[in-house]
Amino acid sequence: MNGAQSLVRTLVRCGVDTCFMNPGTSEMHLVATLDAVPELRGVLTLFEGVATGAADGYGRMAGRPAATLLHLGPGLGNGLANLHNARRARTPMLNIVGDHATYHKKFDAPLESDIESIARSVSPGFVRWASAPETVGADAVEALRAALGPPGQVATLVVPADVAWEPGGVVAGPLPPTPRPTVDDERVAEVAAALRTGEPALLLLGTAALSAAALRSAGRVAAVSGARLATETFPARLSRGAGLVPVERLPYLGEMVVDFLRDVRHLVLVGAEPPVSFFAYPGKPSWLVPEGCHLHRLATVADDVPGSLEALVDQLGAGRAAPVVAEAWRPQAASGELTARSAASVLGAALPEGAIVSDDGVTSSLACALATAGCPPHDWLYLTGGAIGQGLPVAVGAAVACPERPVISLQADGAAMYTFQALWTMARLGLQVTTVLFNNRSYAILNMELQRVGAEGNGQRAAEMLELGRPDIDFCQLARGLGLEAWRATSADELAAGLGAALATPGPTLVEVVL
């Protein structure tokens, strides 16, 4: 058995069943292994940013790692932006990067590059070079343990070509457990005491507190204490909809966060970090915790976060409290003019039960959250790291992880153009993804930011750098060119018809929302 086979068999033994890839020559032995080990599914992407974003989406939905397979430093570089988002999401994933044969590196061939520096930037906690076929399996187990270990991370294993092709491979695994530390009683008691003061309190919930079950615990705490519940601005995954405990969401803009938190006297961090401004702006604060507000940390991101909420419920005697839950309702689909708001109502009227929403809609999808708050239960996946171009790849990964659930990809035009190649993989696999493409012919958020940063002298030449018209991009043609059916909507009624047709069509579809 060569090193490649031992690596792939180890992955399977550790529960990894999917590898999103864009391989090259140095990864050919790993690719060849796919026929000998059919338990690992290879998914081809046309660009590495699709592979890394898909592994992120898969990990967020499955709760266990997918692997990627990338070609040397440039392939890793192409995958970096979505690895950044995955790092911020704390998604467990295994990044496998092929390298030149060990003895070949000193010759500085054209594709030689500094893989380690690039990998460290997104895998600060785990970068390892496989050194021999005998140990590459064990290396993979260590990498997966690091990926799954709290709080979850991207682990990178670099596999030189000769380590893959030489014989002597040893299958390792299974994966040891990666338990999360239980929060100690004193911390729980301290938070309970703060909540019992009756002073205005807010529980800031990180991703691990946003499952339906954890939200129920948080809802019980809120019911007995009057505390507000809020998520971070960009959680990795939020369960929401009718019958689930609803939460507020921290606004994007720092000054709005300041307003949002103005009266809060106790800010309780539940697997979340204190709020800071997304960007810095002249004369505006970066640290957004109000003066005089007490910060309490119930659980770190690495702790057993749902357990900490259950302990708090017990401590407060809230086990029988009835949490507030979202009522079932849907907006009426608007008619007439197509705006972000009317589009949101159309979405709210149609969102299928059990949907997974991948949100890379930037300014255009803001209204969609409100319009879907009472829809049947669904999951919402946010742009965790701020690197746009996440949405379509994450939709691919979510659909691969959950083939029985419909995926809705809310996608802004500017952001779509970073990773549009994802549509092809959707088409190849026949994934049930409906992309709602908001086309406002602009990096609209930057027009706002240009004003906010107080930039002077901005006129036509600056505006051209933020504008996506001239030529207008025809997203339906792009989608058809990659094998999808597509609809173009210039009114709310056309959107309702197009979205209805798209959702009823097997396989991936795209509806262009011309704003």
Place this chain on the structure above:
Amino acid sequence: MNGAQSLVRTLVRCGVDTCFMNPGTSEMHLVATLDAVPELRGVLTLFEGVATGAADGYGRMAGRPAATLLHLGPGLGNGLANLHNARRARTPMLNIVGDHATYHKKFDAPLESDIESIARSVSPGFVRWASAPETVGADAVEALRAALGPPGQVATLVVPADVAWEPGGVVAGPLPPTPRPTVDDERVAEVAAALRTGEPALLLLGTAALSAAALRSAGRVAAVSGARLATETFPARLSRGAGLVPVERLPYLGEMVVDFLRDVRHLVLVGAEPPVSFFAYPGKPSWLVPEGCHLHRLATVADDVPGSLEALVDQLGAGRAAPVVAEAWRPQAASGELTARSAASVLGAALPEGAIVSDDGVTSSLACALATAGCPPHDWLYLTGGAIGQGLPVAVGAAVACPERPVISLQADGAAMYTFQALWTMARLGLQVTTVLFNNRSYAILNMELQRVGAEGNGQRAAEMLELGRPDIDFCQLARGLGLEAWRATSADELAAGLGAALATPGPTLVEVVL
């Protein structure tokens, strides 16, 4: 004057007139400066890999740096693959990366990342953080000096947002000269002595030896010594065509290089490195210099390479020798079946005088070089670093640098999908680029490499990872969706008609060659 303005005015004073960009919030002050300093042209790209590849193409053709403007670590990551190619091309370019405000970094906001590690991988010789508005102009001069200094490199200047927006900016420049060391007489004499032995010799010419003038010198050396002339496999730029001194080219595959060099007793490096295998393969050599062959280094890549050839001409008394030059000829355009070879004949019959050819055709464009060897003089730009997805962006940059020259982009289908967004920038600027898109529905080179690496057990599941059909990509639809006119050719005759129409059409066009 704020830091941003002083930086941009410094660039202009140093001769930088173009900035390829994909900016975000942290770069808004730099974007706003475009209206105050119209001497700098901003070119918007929809993906950072287009910006970096375009700056590379610009630098190769103009011989002076273009700038890029990229958004934080993820934007730099998206640009990394073509920065790798630029590093290998030794193209002078200035990579400007925005960063969070200095005081904001400690808050670890979602877009915070390890920019330094990422930048070092492609700018090992120059990464600097601008620290104050007063000095950012001087920093830019240093960066440009590093970029242009021999042998040419990518220099990265990181500009925190507050350094850009705070007042106190000081314009710096102009750029000090960056002379290249003259090769000393002893080295020239040693090479001349080797050539005078009459033993089989080959001059391996790096990019700086491939201008029409330097080739004439090399041709004189060949005329009096009998030495062969060859380029590296992937030079950054080669001047060729009727009336110019023709050169052989080192093959891509190591064993073919061994054959190519078998009888050579004196290998003279003229701004080139000794040949090594592109990839390692089991049982095949990495170092390709034949045993018993003497290596002579006439000039390093950092030296005055054309000067070294002139000195060699003098030393050999070859100043009046008549070099062999390529005869003027064109192939007859083939009719009937469309193959890589018949497509090449159609190209050879039509290549316009003064064309710039950006070659990212991988296996499909191999035949094009032969078919165009006698065409009117033109320049050929190769895939220097092996990171596919270079061709379309380099074509953008070449067309911006040389608006009066037609650009032909020879583009493989798989490679095209990494940076297809470049077509939009071509359309916005109305660039005279004709893309010849070879669609063989496959990563064809990987099918070959899969065999070559000796991978076992490869069957259908491995083959699927190398195959680009299911669904077939319709490149004409993609091109039209991005604002281009496009033609589809399924026979050599259709290609001749389509290419003729494309070349006669103002602005960018695409001809899909269905193989």
